[in-house]
Amino acid sequence: MNLSGRLAMGMMLPVVALLLALGFIHGVTWPGILLAGGAIVVVLMTAEMIARSLSGTPAQLVRAAEALSRGEQAPMRAADSDETAELAATLAELSAQLGSRQHLLEKTVESIRDPVVVADEHGMVVIANAAARRLYSVEPGFDTLTGVRTFQNYYPDGTTVMPIADTPMARSLRGDDVDDFELIVRPQAPDPEVCLVANARPLRDDAGNLRGAVAVLHDVTAQRRAHQALVEGEQMAQAIIRTALDAFVQTDQDGIILDWSPQAEALTGWTRSEAVGYRVVELVFPEELRLAHRQRITRFLQETAAGGMGMRYETASVHRDGHRFYVEVSLNALRRGDGWIINSFVRDVTHRRIAEEQLIQAQKTESLGRLTGGIAHDFNNMLTVITGTIEILADGVKDNPQLAAIAKLISDAADRGAQLTSSLLAFARKQPLQPAETDVNDLIGEVVRLLSQTLGSQTEIKTELGRDAWLAFVDRGQLGAALVNLAINARDAMPDGGTLTFATRNIQLGIPEAVAHGVERAGDHLVIEVIDTGVGISPSHLEKIFDPFFSTKEVGQGTGLGLSMVFGFVKQSGGGIEARSEQGCGTNFRIYLPKGDGIAQRAAEEDDLPVKGGSETILCVEDDPTIRDYVTGQLESLGYKVLVAANADAALAIVNRGTAFDLLFTDIVMPGSMNGRQLADTLMTGRPALRVLFTSGYSDGVLPAQQARGGRGIPLLTKPYRRSELARQLRRCLDLQVDFQGDPVPQPYSVQPDLERFLRENPPDKK
Incomplete structure (x- = not known):
């Protein structure tokens, strides 16, 4: 190679090395290319000039050129000739320019934020910028292959040590x-660990020989x-979603399902593989609500785009098996590109809605109870006077047909008034009940025998009674009335005839x-079903059938209190009632009653014997003066001695004077320091065998539902009552034998009533 070639190569090597480092860091750019090209041209031109003028070059010029080839500055002494002086000046200027450019390139590499390391072919560090020195603590001259390191390289897993031979430089x-x-x-x-890319x-010369390597990190x-x-x-988000109580559903803005949590599977019956990719509106929304759902989502996305934070609403949903339930949906949306991702958390609120509806119904019932209960006491007191005295009037005018007919009209009107009041109190759950263990199958048998004579031949009555049906703890008489009421409604729903079924x-x-x-507590219950094949009930009416005074019958054909009375009675008994119906497919009423835990009481039979009085002394406690005078007259007409008290305090004063009496006859609801029940409890504390007969048309909850249980059970005479009912209840209380604890004493011939009943139902001539 001639002199100009050697000069060019010697001057190019440091320039090329630095430019390669810049290229790895920032990539090839037009300013870089121009900078490199200019440097190379300058080097080549200078070398050519030196070669042409050195035919007789002195030794110092040769040494200066060799220094330039190593990238070093070449100091020159004054020359003897003008030509030599000019050449020396040119070399000096070129040396200064190369030093300046090399310094600029070194400063550039030093200022790069990423570590840059250049090593020669032996692995010795030639260049290490500030970032590399901070990271590796290495200086030029460090052997990258064998030097003692103050750092350790690892593979990306952070645990596997990287051998030196696998490092990028090696x-x-x-x-x-x-x-x-x-x-x-x-x-x-x-110092903390650092993740690097x-x-x-490798760096090669023109001949392809490896002259070193450069690494940028x-x-x-x-x-x-x-x-x-x-x-x-x-x-973490996925863990929260999969362990949350609520179902999670993710869709795009068009409603296509993107994610479907396990809770969503359990809630809807659709698996994740079945749901993803389908439109959520077509999968879980009833058809009539789909348009409303689309409109709601459109509005939600518009509000979100305007800065809204989310949406919450309740809606009906449909399970895979077809049944409907109610859900609460919480929505939020996230922007993704030009569209939206909608995240939904869904909670089953069916039971909560049922509880809310029951609360609303209870509040309506309570409001009606306060309205009717306030007047029921006085109204029943007035009816008691009417129904009691009408018997006396009827007996006095029995020989005058015209007056006897008028007396009967009065009596019938009083009975209808009493029935209306009883229905209102039943709905309001304020009527006095006497629950006991009741054989419902036996009761239904009696109801069917009664209905077979009244419903007509067009109505076929069937029974499907469970042989092992439990006893129910319920007021037998009120349950019978409720079943008759449901049967009459069923007959009216089958104008062309049909089938009425009772099942337990x-x-x-x-x-x-x-x-x-809607039952009061969990546990064992007896279910009674009353099923008809009638015209059914429309959905809009089905929601209101238990409301008081609601009726689909024409004016004058019903009070609208029948089903509300049944509803109130069942709820007051601690049970529940529900109706299922479709138009044209009949109706099914289901009554849930709590299971009894004793022996079924024998059905009370009407006493056909004449009215019987007595000579015992009765303490009569009644706050209403009109009723007090009426009852006193009735008791005295029956032969009893009467002690009269206007309230509990007056009654206690009579007792404290030591006045003897045989029976306490007291109203339940009374003003003063204590009511009738509290008075009875106070007197029975010292006299367990005391006979007590309660009377009331409105107990207002002071008489416990359990009062008919056990030996402390106390009979109740419901207002309004007739003279004959008063007489029979008094004799039942006074003739009942009790021990010193107040418990009934078994009679030697207590089986006789059952035997007589069996003989009536199975007369000997049927053999």
Whole structure:
């Protein structure tokens, strides 16, 4: 190679090395290319000029050129000739320019934020910028292959140590190109580890000989940590979604399902594989609500785009098996590109809605109870006077047909008034009840025998009674009236005839089922079904059938209190009632009653014997003066001695004076320091065998539902009552034998009434 070639190569090597480093860091750019080209041209022109003028060059010019070839400045002494002087000046200027450019390039590499390391072919560090020195603590002259390190390289898993032979620099020194190689560098404590992406290239001369390698490393620690936090956040979000009580559904803005949690599977019956990719509106919304749902989502996205924070609403939903339930949906939306991702949390609120509806019904019932209860006491007192005295009047005018007919009209009107008041109190759950263990199958048998004579031949009555049906704890008489009421409604719903079915079965209700059926508590219950094949009930009417005074019959054909009376009675008994119906497919009423735990009481039979009085002394406690005078007259007409008290305090004063009496006859609801029940409890504390007969037309809850249980059971005479009913109840209380604890004493011939009943039902001539 001639002199000009040697000069060019010597001057190009440092320039090329620095430009390669810049190229790895920032890529090839037009300013870089121009800078490199200009430097190379200058070097070549200078070398050519030197070669042409050195035919007789002195030794100092040769030494200056060799210094320039090493990238060093070449100081020159004054020359003897003008030509030599000019050449020396040119060399000096060129040396200064090269030094300035080399210094500029070194400063550029030093200022790069990413670590840059250049090594020669032996692995010795030639260039290490400030970032590389901070990270690796290495200086030029460090042996990258054998030097003692103050750091350790790891593979991306952070646990596997990387051998020196696998490092990017070592691989490039073997001639490999390394692109986007990830590694972790752990310096000495306390410096934290660093995640890097390395790019490395081998450096070769024009002949292709390996002259070194350059490695540029980019710190991606922040990005990796952000990505890891994103991954962990996503994992946490998925864990929350899959362990949440609510179902999670994710859709795009068109309603296509993107995600479907296990709770959504349990709620709707559709598996994730079946749901993803389908439109949610077609999967779980009733057809009549789909348009409203689409409109709601459109409005929601418009509000979200305007800065809204979310939406919450309740709606009906449909299960895979077809049954409907109610859900509460909470929505939020996230922008994704030009569209939206909608996240929905869905909660089953069916039981809550049922509870709310029951609360509303209870509040309506309570309001009506306060309205009717306030007047029921006085109204029943007045009816008691009417129904009691009309018997006396009827007896006095029995020989005058015209007056006897008038007396009967009065009596019938009083009975209808009493029935109306009883229905109102039944709905309001304020009527006095006497619940006991009742054989419902036996009661239904009696009801069927009664109905077979009144419903007509067009109505076929069938029974499907469970043989092992439990006893129910319920007021037998009120239950019978409720069943008759339902049967009459069924007959009216079958104008062309049909089938009426009574059925019983046992059921055990858990807490959710008890709430759904509206019963007071979970546990064992007896179910009574009254099923007809009539015209059915429309959905709009089905929601109102238990409301008071609601009726689909024409004016004058019903009061609208029949079903409300049944509803109130059942709820007051601690049970529940529900109706299922479709138009044209009949109606099914289901009554849930709590299971009894004793022996069924024998059905009370009407006493056909004449009215019988007595000579005992009765303490009569009544706050209403009109009723007090009426009852006193009735008791005295029956032969009894009467002690009269206007309230509990007056009654206690009579007792404290030591006045003897045989029976306490007291109203339940009374003003003063205590009511009738409290008075009875006070007197029975010292006299367990005391006979007590309660009377009331409105107990207002002071008489406990359990009062008919056990030996402390006290009979109740419901207002309004007739003279004959008063006389029979008094004799039943006075003739009942009790021990010193107040418990009934078994009679020697207590089986006689059952025997007489059996003989009536199975006369000997049927053999």
